[in-house]
Amino acid sequence: MKRFIIITIVCILGLLACTSKNDKSNQDTVTQEAVPAAETKRVEIQNMQFNPQQVTVAPGDTVLFINKDIVTHNVTEENKAWASKDLPTNQEFKIKVDTSFNYYCSLHPVMKGKVLVAK
Amino acid sequence: MIFFVTFLAITYSNNKLKYKTMKKLKNQGFIQFVLLLSALLFYGLESKAQKSTTLTDPEIASVAVTANQIDIDYANIALLRSKNAEVLNFAHTMANDHKAIIDQAVALVTKLGVTPKTNAVTKSLLDGEKTTIKKLKAKKGVAFDKAYISNEVAYHKAVIGAVETLLIPQAKNAELKALLVKVMPALKEHLAHAEMLNKSINK
Structure with missing residues (x-):
């Protein structure tokens, strides 16, 4: 009788362990589907314009600015909260985005752009 | 006019x-x-x-390089005389951008084996520069800032007009023509920037 009880307990514990593992595996799958991988959106600086002038991203995405113009530019947040270094031709600047912002080139203040974060 | x-x-x-x-x-x-x-x-x-004034490609190259160098000369005067941060920022940009344009022009004429040729338009530009520099150097402080920025508005308007209606239509070499077209957005942005400053310092 004692042996039977022990075997039964071991079997129950074994079944519980398997069930728990499967549940965890399912949870992982669900989590991966809910949070898509972060993307990188590209903004080219050309002909004295940010192109596209407005880009919409998801939280956590990265925006890559690349200067394809013949003169140096930069990317400066409109309230000067942050700024890239000056970017000569073909130089890049990356920023991970969590909130929307407006920006401009402080060397050429007529040049403006916007990054919108879709919630 | x-x-x-x-x-x-x-x-x-x-x-x-x-x-x-x-x-x-x-x-x-x-x-x-x-x-x-x-x-x-x-x-x-x-x-x-x-329509009756024709320029050869070497003459166009001379006009283009001279026009850019003149604006660098004006910027260098502003960098020495102005104390206004926005005017100084503008002057820095003018000096750097026009230097970048000259570098592109020099690289192209070197590649094409063209020697820029001085002509009546080049000489006229240089004569105008002498007069303007004399006027700018006679002013100080806010009066200088206003004179410098006002001249930048007029100068860029004039250069844009000349590039659009004279230099681009008359350039024969495709690469020279393409370079002239390529610098137009920069010239137009400079004009818009100068006009923006002109408004703010004349408030």
Whole structure:
């Protein structure tokens, strides 16, 4: 009788362990589907314009600015909260985005752009 | 500009009375003609004059490099004289951008084996630069800032007009023409930036 009880307990514990593992595996799958991988959106600086002038991203995405113009530019947040270094031709600047912002080139203040974060 | 043309016409007719010999009259008339033609060319008022003025590619290269160098010269004066942060920022940008344009032009003419050739338009630009520099150096403080920025507005308007209506249409080499087209957005942004500053410092 004692042996039977022990075997039964071991079997129950074994079944519980398997069930728990499967549940965890399912949870992982669900989590991966809910949070898509972060993307990188590209903004080219050309002909004295940010192109596209407005880009919409998801939280956590990265925006890559690349200067394809013949003169140096930069990317400066409109309230000067942050700024890239000056970017000569073909130089890049990356920023991970969590909130929307407006920006401009402080060397050429007529040049403006916007990054919108879709919630 | 109408005032300037009228002034030249009056000056010309006065000179007719003033100068006794035909030789002097011819010389003076030629100088006035060159001044008038240059003014018309660079302020885009007389399309007929532009059509009758032809420039070769080496001459166009000379005009382009000279026009850019002149704006660098103005910027260097502003960097020494101005204390206004926005004016200094603008002057830094002008010096750097026009240097970058000259570098592109020099690289192209070197590749093409073209030697820029001085011509009447180049000389006229340089004469205008001398007069402007004299005026700028006579001013200080806010008066200097206003004069510098006001000149930048007028100068960029004139250069844009000349590049669009004279240099681009007359450039024969495709790469030279493409470079002239390529610099237009920068020139237009400079004009918009100068106009923006002109408003803010004249408030």
